[in-house]
Amino acid sequence: MTPPVPPHRVAIIGGGPAGLMAAEVLSQAGIAVDLYDAMPSVGRKFLLAGVGGMNITHAEDYPTFVGRYGKRTEVLRPLLDAFTPGALREWIHGLGIDTFVGSSGRVFPSDMKAAPLLRAWLKRLRESGVHLHTRHRWLGWDEHGQLRIAGPEGESLVAADATLLALGGGSWARLGSDGAWVPLLQARGISIAPLQPANCGFEVAGWSTHLTEKFSGAPLKTVSLALPGETPRKGEFVLTATGIEGSLVYALSASIRETINRDGAASVLLDLLPDRSQAQIADALARPRGSQSMAKHLHRQLKLDGVKAALLRELTDAASFQQPQALAAAIKALPIHLVRPRPLDEAISSAGGVPFEALDANLMLRQLPGVFCAGEMLDWEAPTGGYLLTACFASGKAAAEGMLRRLKADRPTTAQN
Numbered sequence: 001m002t003p004p005v006p007p008h009r010v011a012i013i014g015g016g017p018a019g020l021m022a023a024e025v026l027s028q029a030g031i032a033v034d035l036y037d038a039m040p041s042v043g044r045k046f047l048l049a050g051v052g053g054m055n056i057t058h059a060e061d062y063p064t065f066v067g068r069y070g071k072r073t074e075v076l077r078p079l080l081d082a083f084t085p086g087a088l089r090e091w092i093h094g095l096g097i098d099t100f101v102g103s104s105g106r107v108f109p110s111d112m113k114a115a116p117l118l119r120a121w122l123k124r125l126r127e128s129g130v131h132l133h134t135r136h137r138w139l140g141w142d143e144h145g146q147l148r149i150a151g152p153e154g155e156s157l158v159a160a161d162a163t164l165l166a167l168g169g170g171s172w173a174r175l176g177s178d179g180a181w182v183p184l185l186q187a188r189g190i191s192i193a194p195l196q197p198a199n200c201g202f203e204v205a206g207w208s209t210h211l212t213e214k215f216s217g218a219p220l221k222t223v224s225l226a227l228p229g230e231t232p233r234k235g236e237f238v239l240t241a242t243g244i245e246g247s248l249v250y251a252l253s254a255s256i257r258e259t260i261n262r263d264g265a266a267s268v269l270l271d272l273l274p275d276r277s278q279a280q281i282a283d284a285l286a287r288p289r290g291s292q293s294m295a296k297h298l299h300r301q302l303k304l305d306g307v308k309a310a311l312l313r314e315l316t317d318a319a320s321f322q323q324p325q326a327l328a329a330a331i332k333a334l335p336i337h338l339v340r341p342r343p344l345d346e347a348i349s350s351a352g353g354v355p356f357e358a359l360d361a362n363l364m365l366r367q368l369p370g371v372f373c374a375g376e377m378l379d380w381e382a383p384t385g386g387y388l389l390t391a392c393f394a395s396g397k398a399a400a401e402g403m404l405r406r407l408k409a410d411r412p413t414t415a416q417n
Helices: 018-029 042-048 063-069 069-084 085-094 115-127 183-187 209-215 247-263 279-286 294-302 306-315 317-323 322-330 386-412
Strands: 008-011 033-035 099-101 106-110 132-135 137-141 147-151 154-158 160-166 193-198 203-205 221-226 233-239 243-247 266-271 332-341 351-355 371-373
Touching: 008 018, 018 115, 042 209, 063 069, 063 132, 063 203, 069 085, 069 243, 069 386, 085 099, 115 132, 115 233, 137 183, 147 306, 154 193, 154 266, 183 266, 193 247, 203 247, 221 306, 221 386, 233 247, 243 247, 243 332, 247 322, 247 332, 279 294, 306 322, 306 332, 322 332, 371 386
Parallel strands: 008 033, 008 160, 033 132, 160 371
Antiparallel strands: 099 106, 137 147, 147 154, 193 351, 203 243, 203 332, 221 233, 221 266, 233 243, 266 332
């Protein structure tokens, strides 16, 4: 008998959800896995995402769910078909963590926390033989194609049968997603779509001192926002010292950003009272107010006060306050002019990255055979609500399965004596 063929050894660069999921798939297939992460521990952004409640995925109907990925829906669909939100929940249950669906359709672990899930997952990975190397930063390749890894004891070279890059995007550099991989791939001839803020806040040209001093940080609840000509979305957001941010803004961030990129600025229309028609509002405003101030009239007739009333004053000319029809129109479509997104490092996620056109069906770089990519470093984006994490998990699984197919094709057959 010929000696047994040693197992393939792969390197995974990046310890976020995509890299860890790939490590699980590969190790369970008998592949020796070394995972390298520059940070002191893996999953740091994953843990941060769970600080306010670990929103792991979404329970809405699947066609609607897939449509949340915008222009990348069709390329991500096969990955998500292979690891649906339901399959992700079952996988979490397999770690001994229960899940529940919130009132908004968002799915959470039963205790709302990310840490217990991550601990259970890392325990299973270690038991399956995955070697985790923290404080090890990838520096690219040497002239022979080996991975250059800088660790606590200096730089070393790593030879791998296949490599997965799962390095995240460009937001939250302090947690490891710093975009440092971009020039390393560009040096190898890979065209990278510029990293841009996604799920981010936006700035206005400038609020008044009165507005920022009194209402910075105040939430605007039960409102709707829309770009002109688009269907309004209902929800809430926060007034900031520089502009606006929050879940409702994040839902529109891709469209707002692209409009700013194209036109230099964007206007969103704020409906302060989405549950009342313009005619109803105008009728209420037309009622006699006697000696009451306009502020008291708005409160009494429409329950419009606080930050909503202040923003209405900020963005509406004085003459409109004397005309019920004009003021009603402003309340239903108050234009907020946005001039730029907040910096990339403040964004929840990033757009841009490795284009899918640079990858084959296995998520392998066409110009770098044996090198695969997954997670947020790919050129896609999605709103908050569990969509980001689901696609990261799904792409990690898909890349690992692509690596297995390549490794199987590369394995030489052995002959018996």
